[in-house]
Amino acid sequence: xxxxxxxxxxxxxxxxxxxxxVVAGVVGLFALHWIEFRLQQPGVLGVxxxxxGPVSRGFLSGVALLLILIPVTNVNPFIYFRF
Amino acid sequence: xxxxxLSPRVSALGRFLFGGMxxxxxxxxxxxxxxxxPLWRILPVVQPILGQPDKDFGFESTPGGRGIWTTEHRxxxxxxxxxxxxxxxxxxxxxxxxxxxxxxDSMVEAAQVSQQATFGAIAERRLRADGxxxxxxxLAIAGPSPIRQLWRLERRGxxxxxDLVIANSAASSFVSGKLLDDSENxxxxxxxxxxxxxxYGFRERFSQRHADDLIGRLFVALYQNSPLFRMLYxxxxxxxxxxxxxxxxxxxxxxxxxxxxxxASEAARVACxxxxxxxEPMIHLWxxxxxxxxxxxxxxxxxxxxxxxxxxxxxxxxxxxxxxxxPPDCPATSARADLLLAMDHEFTGRGIRLxxxxxxxxxxxxxxxxxxxxxxxxxxxGAGHLNxxxxxxxxxxxxxxxxxxxxxxxxxxxxxxxxxxxxxxxPVGKAAKP
Numbered sequence: 146x147x148x149x150x151x152x153x154x155x156x157x158x159x160x161x162x163x164x165x166x167v168v169a170g171v172v173g174l175f176a177l178h179w180i181e182f183r184l185q186q187p188g189v190l191g192v193x194x195x196x197x198g199p200v201s202r203g204f205l206s207g208v209a210l211l212l213i214l215i216p217v218t219n220v221n222p223f224i225y226f227r228f
Numbered sequence: 229x230x231x232x233x234l235s236p237r238v239s240a241l242g243r244f245l246f247g248g249m250x251x252x253x254x255x256x257x258x259x260x261x262x263x264x265x266p267l268w269r270i271l272p273v274v275q276p277i278l279g280q281p282d283k284d285f286g287f288e289s290t291p292g293g294r295g296i297w298t299t300e301h302r303x304x305x306x307x308x309x310x311x312x313x314x315x316x317x318x319x320x321x322x323x324x325x326x327x328x329x330x331x332x333d334s335m336v337e338a339a340q341v342s343q344q345a346t347f348g349a350i351a352e353r354r355l356r357a358d359g360x361x362x363x364x365x366x367l368a369i370a371g372p373s374p375i376r377q378l379w380r381l382e383r384r385g386x387x388x389x390x391d392l393v394i395a396n397s398a399a400s401s402f403v404s405g406k407l408l409d410d411s412e413n414x415x416x417x418x419x420x421x422x423x424x425x426x427x428y429g430f431r432e433r434f435s436q437r438h439a440d441d442l443i444g445r446l447f448v449a450l451y452q453n454s455p456l457f458r459m460l461y462x463x464x465x466x467x468x469x470x471x472x473x474x475x476x477x478x479x480x481x482x483x484x485x486x487x488x489x490x491x492a493s494e495a496a497r498v499a500c501x502x503x504x505x506x507x508e509p510m511i512h513l514w515x516x517x518x519x520x521x522x523x524x525x526x527x528x529x530x531x532x533x534x535x536x537x538x539x540x541x542x543x544x545x546x547x548x549x550x551x552x553x554x555p556p557d558c559p560a561t562s563a564r565a566d567l568l569l570a571m572d573h574e575f576t577g578r579g580i581r582l583x584x585x586x587x588x589x590x591x592x593x594x595x596x597x598x599x600x601x602x603x604x605x606x607x608x609x610g611a612g613h614l615n616x617x618x619x620x621x622x623x624x625x626x627x628x629x630x631x632x633x634x635x636x637x638x639x640x641x642x643x644x645x646x647x648x649x650x651x652x653x654x655p656v657g658k659a660a661k662p
Binding site: 162166169170173198199200201202203204205206207208210211212214215216217 | 239240241242243244245246247248249250251252254255259266267269270272274275298456459460462463
């Protein structure tokens with residue numbers, strides 16, 4: 146359990162993320178879950194059907210291929226971004 | 229041109245390729261967005277290539293280059309306008325300032341940590357806080373050959389009007405044969421008549437032959453400015469096993485770090501055996517001057533460095549690191565002392581002061597057994613480049629080396645009791661960032 150009764154902890158080192166970045170990161174992660182939830186709504190299917198075609202296929206194929214090629218360099222055991 | 233005028237198949241293919249191009253642009257934009265926002269700390273980024281082919285140097289850093297370093301540990305990288313991994317410096321030396329150049333390889337360049345956390349920057353801040361009016365300029369560039377340091381000094385160091393140079397090399401770099409390998413940067417090559425000459429074999433490389441033409445310049449511009457192109461280029465150079473993420477692709481160094489240490493009862497004997505084996509080629513080189521060609525290259529390098537420094541009126545201190553430190557009662561201890569005596573003779577004879585860097589660092593951190601924890605990050609702690617603890621320890625060691633070298637006149641009176649910044653005063657035994 147993390148408590149901040151004594152205020153923010155002192156920075157571990159000069160390159161450590163400032164508190165606002167940590168807070169923004171946590172908020173961003175929850176935002177990703179919210180976006181994922183929104184994309185699973187039935188209305189999104191309709192949008193995808195309208196956009197279906199060679200352009201969208203080329204786009205999605207390209208994105209999928211490039212995402213695979215993005216190097217995995219993060220050695221931290223962080224579960225969210227194991228591409 | 230409109231796709232509707234073409235046959236349906238060609239039109240569909242064109243649209244598909246257009247979609248693919250769109251994907252390239254979107255991913256490139258996404259990678260740029262990650263780099264300029266705090267997302268770089270957690271999301272995938274593409275490591276920068278902060279240099280370009282150079283006809284004289286092999287590979288030279290690009291002034292103003294920037295990016296996120298990802299190997300071992302993430303850190304923002306920013307080269308200054310002089311192409312140095314340092315803060316902005318005036319080319320003209322400020323009046324009354326003692327200028328020190330830090331030469332070295334990737335260990336000194338320290339791409340794994342922020343610039344402010346490098347040992348050179350920490351030492352500069354501490355010494356300035358003590359009233360010394362000096363500048364510690366990081367001239368280091370990655371690459372294992374000591375000759376790169378000499379070239380770097382001549383090209384980037386002397387124009388800064390240095391007073392003192394502190395070079396730092398691994399002891400193994402003198403016995404590895406890199407001084408004789410001109411496939412990547414200038415090196416000493418055997419001319420056949422028993423003489424050595426500076427060779428530029430790297431100029432035959434494809435990248436060098438096209439360094440000045442349109443294709444070469446375009447290629448460099450693309451990999452320096454487009455993270456997507458850089459990613460595709462770096463990926464194209466990887467073996468297939470790495471691309472597919474097969475277990476065999478795991479590097480030997482990673483495996484060695486993850487391997488189990490020997491039992492405590494055996495640790496001293498294993499350490500002694502390892503030190504003895506590692507010292508052997510060094511003793512052959514520095515004391516016995518064998519192999520002949522390797523010694524000729526090492527001696528020529530020291531001659532050139534000493535001569536170059538004398539010509540420019542700069543003092544040189546050479547810190548050799550990683551001369552194995554055997555445990556007490558190990559027979560290799562006396563062999564190490566012999567080695568240092570021989571090395572000191574060769575360096576001092578050329579007007580260069582030799583520093584047994586690992587011994588100085590070991591003294592700072594409380595013994596050789598503490599040195600491994602200064603290297604590596606996270607699950608790879610114990611091997612690799614310096615971590616935050618390592619830079620703090622090296623800064624303390626550097627200050628010890630520098631104090632007798634820096635004239636008292638550069639320290640303003642009455643300021644010797646000035647306090648150090650709190651972040652730099654953290655004892656080296658404190659936990660570093662994981």
